[in-house]
Structure formats: structure tokens, C-alpha cells
Amino acid sequence: MSGEAPAEQSGGSRLLFVDWARSAAYVLMVVAHVAPGDGPARILLVSEFLTAPLFALLVGVGAQLSWSASGQHGWRYVLREVIRAALVIGLGLLLAQSAASVLIVLVHLGVLMLLCLPLVRLHMTALAAFAALALLLAVGVPGLYRGLTGGHGVTTVATEAEEFVTALGLIGGIGGYRMTGLLLCAVLGMLAIRALQSAKAAWWRGALVSAGAFGVMLALLVAPNLLGLYEVHAYDGTPSEQIGVASGALGVLLAMWALERSPLGRALPSSVAQLLAAPGQAALTLYALQILVLHVYQVNNPLVRDDHWWMLALLIVLGVGFAVVWQAVLESLARRIPSARRWGRGPLEGLIRGVQDLLVPRPAEAPSFAGGPPTPPHRTGAR
Template sequence: MTAAFSPGGRLIGIDIARCVALLSMFVAHTAPSPGPAGVLNLTEFLTVALFALLVGVSADLSADRMTFSALFAGSVVRALALIFLGLWSDTWGAQVDNVLPYLGVLSLFAALLVYLPTVVLAVLALLFWWFTPWAITAFEELHVQLYQSGSWMHYLTLWMFEGSSYRVFTMLGWACAGIVLIRLMHRWGAVGDIAGALVFTLAAGSTWWYASQQFEFFPYTGNRWEVGFDMLLAVAIVCWCSLLARIFSSRPSALEPLAVTGRMTLTLYLAQLALLAGYVKLAQEKSWGGTDDSWWVMAGLIIFALVFANLWHRLLGGTFAARGPVETVLGWVSGRR
């Protein structure tokens, strides 16, 4: 059984994985507790790794239909746009560590990584994983000096190595894993999806259990256990999503609400920041606590994302703006429509 495609030629499983990343982000940003057995806390480990892995996947899929010059030029434009949108939306007041500048820088590197052999990319993924703790320590002093001197270069050290939640150096390993994964998925078929889903789920679960037994296991730390677990979990999710798309390949409309939402992640990410900023301001005025951690907020974001994306698709799905308002503009200016 071949991979499931939408009528527009998109891989449905990848779009569903994007939707999972988006919903995982909503939970990570707004859930007021870790949930039963800490299951909701898994979103703190999963979200950025899955987004980074999907950047690699998208870059490799784009490289199949674009020349190097077109892909690289478009990636430069895309990177600058994401950095601008990230810095601008940071001023809105949402209680969120904004990932857009990091994804912007990552997308530029990913446009170069896709031209490397698969074996080299696999080795690079391991190297980025292994050297992440070293890189965080090695560049800490330089970052502090640049920040204290007021140099704009401190943004580069921040985004590359010293972010409190995200680091492009680490994300490069996940992007490399995404490129390797999508190349393998083109070859291995349904059996590979099943095996990948089971093997990587077992590996992630075993890592979680062992690390939790040995020490306090937290997200965003940049230690090898955490970075490796994030990657295993993200790969497992993509395999499960691809398998789900294969199962419903004869009835793709059953997955359309999730796939449509997954195609609009940038619009919905920005909408989330605007909504959270507005809610925090209102909560402070009404003395509701001044925080966006709420089950109601989390549920509202999830419902809003699904309803908005599917209404947009129903009304404009047959037009040039089908993918979403921000995605359409960015696709046209970057050439990745």
C-alpha cells in the first residue's frame, strides 16, 4: 500500500503530524497541570522536536520539485519572514517563548541539508544530539558578553545555542532525522510504518522510564537523554500519523479536518499568540490570576483552530488562498506554494 496523498498531491500523514504538533503546542502552553501520570507533560518534550523534524521533512519534499537556487532563495525569504513575525509577535504580550525565529533560522539550514546523502544526515543527527550539552556550555560566556554589550549578534547566539526553551543547534539534529525519515518512508511502505511506529514508541517509552528512574527528567534542558527522547517521540508520532493515513487511504475525507488544520499551522500559531495575549490582558483586568494556564483556554484554542481551519477550507478551499491567510502570502513570496 502506497503512501496516502490528498487530491492536491500532499502527504496526508505529514499534514496530520503538523496538526498533532499544533495541538501539542496548545496543551504545552496552556494546560494547568501535567495531567494523569504526567501524560500532558509529554507535550513539553514533543512539540518543538516535532516541528523541527517536520521542517526537515518539508525541505526534502520541496527539494524534490524545486531547483537548488529556487529552494535556497525561497528559504532565505521564508527565514526572514519567520524571524520578523517572531520578533513582532513577541511584542503582543503572550506568555509564550516564541519559536518562530528559531524555525526561521532552521529552515535556512534545512535547505542546504537536503542535498546531503542520507547516511551523512544520519551521522549529523547523532552528532548534533551528542554535542548539544557541549554547545550550550561553550557559547554561554560569548552570549552573555554580546548581550551585555548590546550587540544584535546576541540574537544569533541565543537562537543557535542559548535559548531557554529552543536551540537551533539541537533542532538541526531533529531536522536531519526528519529528512532521513521521509526518505525511508518513501521506500518502506506500510510494513515500515508499522515497524517504525512500534519500535520508536517502545524506544521512547523505555528512555522515558529509565531516565525518570535515574534523575529528574525535565524538558528543554538540552541534556542527551532529553534531546534523544524528544527525537524518538517525534519520529514515533510521524510514523503513527503516516500509518493512520494509510489505513484511511480509501476514505481520506475522514482525516480531512486534521489534515486541513495541519496545513495552516503558521496562521494558527500567530492567532494563538494574539488570543493568549488578549486573554492575559483581560485576566489581569478582571483579576482572574493573570495567567493563561486554564483548561478552558486550552479547549478554546483547540476548538478555534479546528473550526477556523475547516471553515476556511470549506469557503476558500478551491481558491489560491486554500492553505490559509499567512501560508498563502508566505508561499507566494518564497516560491514554496
């Protein structure tokens, strides 16, 4: 669900810190959906703010890596990415019919994948300029919408301007998932992965930048509430919320980059590193699996909320366990049946790759890196 680079190619390796960030997004998502409380010091409340922005940032990361690693930048590449996005949107529409008490984000992420297609081609300066425009839209569109509707979603302008107000609402004026805010996160992801792929800085410098990003998030999301300056709520679309969540999502990615390169990250056994990466590699499958579990629970318990600590533990253990077992089985199977490699990350990931190959076959199976060049010491086989 993050629009990552093709990941089922022979001889490929993945960027572990990106998969770790996707795994973190999965855990945050489960916490946001089913945790019955905010935890000690309300620490779990961060999941309400960061989950969707982090997935959006990873869409940008994945789109940039896909462009860099695919080696196919013509119509064939575009069609394959459009197919991926269309399938994600279709899955989102299907899951939206479930009884799960979850606001499905896949349709928005699929649209975001399409928006990223032309942006990955921009030079660094042009992309940075577009990031400034995205920031202006993320902050300005919700404010303009509130001004035109009196803050109540009811237009106060003339009838001929109602279509304009409706359009503002659709692109980011209102709603839990605002395309303008998600676009800002995606562009930040593109800029970040470009910088990180060429970065030679020590890991602790990345940790300091990550801490700075988290500091901005705390200053914009937490401090105003604690100091009584003004209220900030998840999904409220205020400048503090839009900038704060984007900064927090960036902080997660940078923290994972620093962790992978730190002495602790380098000391991790490869099996542990892969265990941490497995949920991120199967993020789309685990998203759908989570909705399926919540749907079945809600159908059988229509008058009972699904917010339980045991449900939180179940979804995390089930998600991680499913990803690890699936990938281990497929890795073994791929040694005997090479075509099984495309299914290595997860069932839905393999299905999307299969549809892409069926409708727009690759001209040749040239080796490529699924998520960028290999980053020692941990290497994971193509999945």
C-alpha cells in the same frame, strides 16, 4: 511554520500523514501552553517535551519535500526559501512583542529553515553522517556549556574565552529552544521522509518502529524519574532530554505514516482525513491566531494566568474550525478564481506564497506535489 513544500499549485496532492503530524504538533503546542494540569497519569506532560522538537522535525521534512517537489534547484529556489524563512523569522519577532505568556519558537524555526537549505542536497550517506554530527552537538554543546559556566550560566573561564561561551549558549548551551537539538530533529526528519517515501514495508512494521521510538523516549524521559536514577526535565538540555525528545518526535511522524496505511486509515472517509489534516496545513496561521487570542486575554486580564481547560478547548476548536472553514471557502473560490489557490491552506501561508511570487516569480507553473507524490486512498487538492 514547518517549512513545507509549496502547497498552492494546481494538480498537486499532499502527504496526509505529514499534515496529520503537523496537526498533532498544533494540539501538543496548545496543551503545552494553556493546560492547567498534567492530566491523568501526567500524560499531558509529554506536550512540554515534544512540541518544539516535533515542529523542528517537520521543518526538516518540509525542507526535504520542497527540494524534491519544487523542480527548481538553482538560485530561484534558494531565494524563495530564504524569503519564506525571513518572513517566518519576522513574524516570530513580531509575535514576541505580544503579552502572551509564550516563548515564541518561530525565530528558531526560521533559522532552522535556512540551515536546512544546504542539507537537503546531501546524499543519504552524507546526511546520515551529518546526523551523527548533529547528535554529538546536541548532546555535547549543553554539557560543555554547563562545564564552562559551572551550571549556573556564569562563565568560569578567562575573559578572552567569554565570547566562545556566549556562542555556545546561543547555539544550544542554554535556553528553552536549543538550535543544536532542533537541528538534530530536522535532520532526522529529512532522513525519515526520504526513507518513508520509498518504503514498501507493511504498515505494521512502521507501527513497530514507531513504538520503538516511543519506547526510547520513555526510557530516557520517564524511566529515570520513576526509578530515581536522575531527574529529566523539559528543556534541560541533558543527553536524556535531547535524545529522548528527538526520538519521540520521530515516533509521532512514523505513527502517522503507519496510521495512514493501516486498515483504519484506509477506511477513513476523505472528509474525515482532510478534517484531521486541516490544522496542519494552516499551522503557521493557527500559531499566530493562538498568540493573538492569548495576547487579547492577557491584556484584558493582566493579573490572571491563561492556563484553563476552557482556554485549551477554545484554542483547539477555534484552530480546527478556522482551518476547515477557510479551506472550504477558498476551495470553492479557487474554482472561479484560480489565483486564490495560493491562499487555500491559510492566510499567512498564502501571504508568504504571494511575497515569494512577487519577489521571485516562478518561471512557469509546472505541476508539482505539495508534500510529495500522491498517496492513495486519500487525496487532497492543492492548498
